[in-house]
Amino acid sequence: MTDALHFYTNPMSRGRVARWMLEELGVPYETTVLTYSASMKAPEYLAINPMGKVPAIVHGNAVITECAAICAYLAEAFPEAKLGPTPEARADYYRWLFFAAGPLEQAIVNKSLGVAVSAEKRGMVGYGCFEDAMAALETAVAGKTYVAGDRFSAADVYVGSQIGWGLMFGSIEKRPAFEAYWNGIKDRPAAVRARAIDDALLPPPNT
Numbered sequence: 001m002t003d004a005l006h007f008y009t010n011p012m013s014r015g016r017v018a019r020w021m022l023e024e025l026g027v028p029y030e031t032t033v034l035t036y037s038a039s040m041k042a043p044e045y046l047a048i049n050p051m052g053k054v055p056a057i058v059h060g061n062a063v064i065t066e067c068a069a070i071c072a073y074l075a076e077a078f079p080e081a082k083l084g085p086t087p088e089a090r091a092d093y094y095r096w097l098f099f100a101a102g103p104l105e106q107a108i109v110n111k112s113l114g115v116a117v118s119a120e121k122r123g124m125v126g127y128g129c130f131e132d133a134m135a136a137l138e139t140a141v142a143g144k145t146y147v148a149g150d151r152f153s154a155a156d157v158y159v160g161s162q163i164g165w166g167l168m169f170g171s172i173e174k175r176p177a178f179e180a181y182w183n184g185i186k187d188r189p190a191a192v193r194a195r196a197i198d199d200a201l202l203p204p205p206n207t
Helices: 015-025 067-077 087-113 119-124 130-141 154-169 176-185 189-201
Strands: 005-009 030-033 056-059 062-065
Touching (some): 056 067, 067 154, 087 130, 087 154
Parallel strands (some): 005 030
Antiparallel strands (some): 005 056
16 A cells, blocks of 8 residues: 555554554654653644544554554555464454453553452453463463464564563563563564664653
8 A cells, every 4th residue: 555654652652562563564654753741632633543642553544543453454454564364363363462452451451550350340341350361361372483373463563562561561470481472573673673763762861
């Protein structure tokens, strides 16, 4: 597709996930870095994302927000990058991409915030309990190079980012299956490139 691709982000945000996906595509894109206190809440950006959060992608006339949606959209919009699922891997691709974006993220955020769901209320939350979410995540990656089929996909960008960040910040357990999966994908050239770009955009220490 030849429509212009514009990326709105902040280097201290989930925009890092979308950046990795964009670098995997290998196509040109423009970047606008927004600040939390000002430009993210400015009327110009709220017209793009009423939530006032990043990341967001504008591709021609299309606006895409939410990291998992951005990854899935870009995989479909740029099929030549082969980041979408093969027919055989389609079920695992959608299953684990949206598990990571939904129940897994909810479980991680609640645990980080100290929110404990009582046993009798677990049926009301999508992840049940943190331990259930970790067990499901281990099922997704144990003994696998990729989360869906035999090639790297957008699902690995998202699931891998969740695991990588979780291992770094201690928000998920350092299980051998998680470490082995993350170590297998974290040094992809596009991932290294994306981290370098975002790290260069970080504010200097003590500012």
